[in-house]
């Protein structure tokens with residue numbers, strides 16, 4: 001059995017006692033070295049899940065366990081050392097007056113020594129394409145540049161778990177692909193687990209598994225292919241599927257055989273090639 | 280209102296080690312009533328450009344005109360308040376736009392500030408909530424206790440409440456769920472047509488630019504790289520790729536089909552389901568004769 005990395009056990013949560021339940025009896029497990037995407041309509045509880053994992057919030061009912069440790073007031077510092085998180089709005093997490101200081105901050109907190117620190121800052125800023133901005137002030141960067149720096153800060157500390165909460169929403173599509181590629185590479189090299197919260201349908205295809213949230217509940221947990229087969233139902237809960245998946249479903253409707261739900265252009269072209277050669 | 284940029288420069292932190300030329304010699308015109316998309320990789324100057332449209336930034340060189348208002352270096356704009364009433368801007372980060380205690384006060388702030396009376400504001404709010412798909416029960420909540428997507432909707436509602444004649448949208452659908460993205464864009468488009476607005480949309484979605492805009496301006500390193508109709512620009516794959524941009528996905532896919540199967544299948548505005556039928560017809564087996 002693979003080691004459990006993040007586990008939600010019947011977690012319910014609300015922001016105030018009179019308020020509505022924002023998470024309702026949520027349970028899921030994320031094994032180490034798996035990449036999981038969480039999708040769901042606005043307000044479905046995704047960011048709340050992220051905040052429960054690194055102890056910014058605590059469950060009202062049930063339990064959140066991170067790498068074997070239940071997340072409580074007593075354990076948050078231990079947990080946060082292992083979890084690197086990038087928030088939806090990076091402005092909320094800049095602390096340094098320069099990009100370099102900002103990346104250094106997390107490393108200092110973890111007691112990394114100076115020479116290692118310099119290498120880590122260098123490598124992570126290079127990985128996200130922001131090495132030229134080392135001495136710039138973070139709040140003066142463009143939206144997408146801020147997001148790159150926030151991701152560099154997390155990569156630098158090599159956490160065991162990385163959580164990206166819509167961390168690439170302000171990047172151009174190419175930049176988004178590159179950054180996700182970089183993050184996935186680091187994930188594979190270091191065997192860490194990656195939790196991405198996203199509205200970008202193409203980003204989901206890179207995940208091993210997808211958790212679909214709706215109205216505070218886990219609506220579905222499945223592979224990307226399985227998720228994309230449920231176009232109608234997803235649309236009913238405010239979501240959608242990528243272009244390729246849609247086109248495959250349309251082809252299916254007019255009796256062009258599709259042997260498996262394609263995840264990218266190449267897979268769909270292969271299906272069409274088979275159709276083209278067989279008749 | 281017609282908008283024009285004449286050889287506009289904008290430099291952040293001039294005469295410091297961080298001096299940064301964010302706009303260089305930028306010229307274009309946008310005629311009243313058009314729907315213009317501005318695209319370009321991150322850092323290319325899009326947000327800097329649009330902050331000139333309501334006088335938040337003033338050019339450090341050249342001249343910007345928005346209808347009767349002129350922005351020039353070293354000269355205060357006279358009726359900046361009137362300009363801001365006419366030009367509604369939805370900024371890239373909605374959180375920056377929110378500040379009041381409740382969602383309702385936040386939405387009402389703009390029109391109140393411009394002297395719209397209480398009853399009129401009360402009348403404007405319900406249809407706007409409906410347009411941005413915000414449930415009424417959020418009205419009394421603090422805007423800071425909302426999810427990211429809900430904040431974005433409040434920020435958009437606040438701008439719509441001012442009833443502007445120029446609508447400037449900086450990546451307005453980032454953070455919205457897929458249905459929200461589509462509904463919001465359809466809503467802007469419908470408003471654009473119904474009210475004869477001039478709409479300026481900054482977007483990373485080539486699909487949205489193709490679907491909604493009648494004119495596209497491509498930015499690169501603070502300069503105008505290309506401009507034209509989406510139909511003309513979005514076939515120039517190599518030129519777009521040189522500045523980090525992709526073709527809209529449907530056009531990319533059609534190109535790949537044409538290459539792989541040696542057929543001709545141009546983009547002519549077909550929907551995905553129409554494309555499915557086309558593919559079935561075009562690729563059906565190697566039937567050599569009829």
Ligand SMILES: Nc1ncnc2c1ncn2[C@@H]1O[C@H](COP(=O)(O)OP(=O)(O)OP(=O)(O)O)[C@@H](O)[C@H]1O
Pocket residue numbers: 015016022040041042043044045046047048049088423424425426427428429454456
């Ligand atoms: N600080 C808060 N106080 C009270 N309610 C909150 C707070 N933060 C979030 N909520 C509410 O909890 C629900 C879930 O919010 P959450 O931020 O987890 O959603 P989300 O799935 O991340 O949405 P989005 O896609 O818009 O980012 C929403 O209804 C939201 O209004």
Ligand SMILES: Nc1ncnc2c1ncn2[C@@H]1O[C@H](COP(=O)(O)OP(=O)(O)O)[C@@H](O)[C@H]1O
Pocket residue numbers: 139140141142143144145291292299301319320321322323324325326327328
């Ligand atoms: N307040 C600021 N001070 C200094 N430089 C800035 C500021 N805002 C943006 N910049 C720089 O100007 C360039 C253009 O930024 P911006 O207009 O935000 O780009 P875009 O919106 O196209 O992503 C970027 O290189 C960015 O780092």
Ligand SMILES: [Mg+2]
Pocket residue numbers: 046047048088165426427428
């Ligand atoms: Mg969120």
Ligand SMILES: [Mg+2]
Pocket residue numbers: 142143144325326327371449
């Ligand atoms: Mg911008």
